[in-house]
Amino acid sequence: MRKETWKELTIGTINLDAGNSVKNLTGTWRSGKKPQFIEEHCIQCFFCWLYCPHFAILVEDGEVKGINYDYCTGCGICSVECPTKEKAIVMVEEEAELAEGSGK
Amino acid sequence: MSALKTLNGNQSIAEAVRQIDPDVLAAYPITPSTAIVETIAKFKADGMITGEFVCPESEHSAMSVCIGAASAGGRVMTATASQGLALMWEMLYIAAGLRLPIVAAIVNRSMSAPINIHGDHSDTMGARDSGWIQIYSENCQEAYDNFIQAFRIAEHLDVRTPVLVGLDGFIISHSMEVIQVEDDDEVKKFVGEYMPLYPLLDTSHKMTVGSIDFTDYYFEHKRSQLEGIENSPTVIEAVGKEFGQKFGREYGFFEEYRMDDAELCIVVMSSAAGTCKDAIDELRSEGKKVGLLKPRVFRPFPHKKIAEALKEMKAVAVLDRCSSPGAFGAPLFTEIRSGLYDYAERPRIVNYVYGLGGRDIKVEHFKEVASKLEKIAETGTVEEIYGYINLRE
Numbered sequence: 001m002r003k004e005t006w007k008e009l010t011i012g013t014i015n016l017d018a019g020n021s022v023k024n025l026t027g028t029w030r031s032g033k034k035p036q037f038i039e040e041h042c043i044q045c046f047f048c049w050l051y052c053p054h055f056a057i058l059v060e061d062g063e064v065k066g067i068n069y070d071y072c073t074g075c076g077i078c079s080v081e082c083p084t085k086e087k088a089i090v091m092v093e094e095e096a097e098l099a100e101g102s103g104k
Numbered sequence: 105m106s107a108l109k110t111l112n113g114n115q116s117i118a119e120a121v122r123q124i125d126p127d128v129l130a131a132y133p134i135t136p137s138t139a140i141v142e143t144i145a146k147f148k149a150d151g152m153i154t155g156e157f158v159c160p161e162s163e164h165s166a167m168s169v170c171i172g173a174a175s176a177g178g179r180v181m182t183a184t185a186s187q188g189l190a191l192m193w194e195m196l197y198i199a200a201g202l203r204l205p206i207v208a209a210i211v212n213r214s215m216s217a218p219i220n221i222h223g224d225h226s227d228t229m230g231a232r233d234s235g236w237i238q239i240y241s242e243n244c245q246e247a248y249d250n251f252i253q254a255f256r257i258a259e260h261l262d263v264r265t266p267v268l269v270g271l272d273g274f275i276i277s278h279s280m281e282v283i284q285v286e287d288d289d290e291v292k293k294f295v296g297e298y299m300p301l302y303p304l305l306d307t308s309h310k311m312t313v314g315s316i317d318f319t320d321y322y323f324e325h326k327r328s329q330l331e332g333i334e335n336s337p338t339v340i341e342a343v344g345k346e347f348g349q350k351f352g353r354e355y356g357f358f359e360e361y362r363m364d365d366a367e368l369c370i371v372v373m374s375s376a377a378g379t380c381k382d383a384i385d386e387l388r389s390e391g392k393k394v395g396l397l398k399p400r401v402f403r404p405f406p407h408k409k410i411a412e413a414l415k416e417m418k419a420v421a422v423l424d425r426c427s428s429p430g431a432f433g434a435p436l437f438t439e440i441r442s443g444l445y446d447y448a449e450r451p452r453i454v455n456y457v458y459g460l461g462g463r464d465i466k467v468e469h470f471k472e473v474a475s476k477l478e479k480i481a482e483t484g485t486v487e488e489i490y491g492y493i494n495l496r497e
Binding site: 003004005006007009010011012013014015016018019021 | 201202203204264301302309310311312313314315317320321323324325327328329332
């Protein structure tokens, strides 16, 4: 992507393309562990969606469906906040094979 | 109606504030600028101004309020001094980086330690790289005139950069003077309507203010920021001229006093320049060819213009009301000496620090400086490049 020269920038660091942080794939910072979604344990409480600092919880048709790894930084907050006895989100090694039907 | 009024420096600033009536005034009182804030508060209580008057819990918050209000789209001002300006530090850079045309009256006061409430230039000189335009005033009239012009300069579309107006603590802020206060409507007309560029309150256009830049954009944004202050000289000049046409008192980058056939020159800013003029008059009556150059605008620094004015001198003394620990010389001196570097023929130049913590500088001290200049001109050498005036050695 071509980056602007200083003459092309809007005055005062104003960003007229508000919300363009979506172009920053924060998932590229992830190191170590990543969350794994286990659908059968999920009670659809949406705590993970509420707490995720990067909006990386995938929701489809009003239901939590997994993790968007493009933006997930692997912070683990979703797993900590998951209130079920058997966690619906567990942190696994980055290289680990995802269980079938989990994640995206 | 234009009228003569007896006001001190703080009241002169407050009078200009009343006439301009900015949208938001946010300030935390600190000696010797307190009376500005106090007088504005009284104007507000008496219904004489309509602007929002905000009293935050610190100067850091005061400048933060100014930045928020200016981003929202308002015409904004504050006033402070010394430690108060220091507490605003990080926000000064943000105001400049966001290109917000905030205007601040700074009643110049020394920096602690030791704690001292009197006038010197350590506070604003420390902020000289924060990106603000800096204009200094010799007396109450200039403080009033400069403050009015500051809005025009800051808000000009080619500039859009914050401006601070300095006036010396106590010597000017608390000294009564008869000044010409111009007609309310004429001042309002001169300052004009303020048109914000990208006001956050304009919800029909989505935007982000103050977002993060990484290594790939920060440098470009900082370079683009410089455009404002680099464009400002023509605006400062035009506004100073227009002010003169309208109100009869014209302003430039500096004032020259009895410089026409001068061979020796004293360079000094702000209130001390007034005393220096008396000294020059006495020296002239003794047949000595001494003149004064009083810088008014310190940022942007008018290097070329000052060098042109000084290049023919035999000897120049630059007087700083501020020290610059570990530097080659105090701020005004290093700027001027640097500006003269490109001239093959240039005057001998010497730096004297004076008046720290409000220490008096009198006619006799300027005459001592002049006799030192005579010796330097005679011998063609500067023995000590850096010295002090009225210090117990």
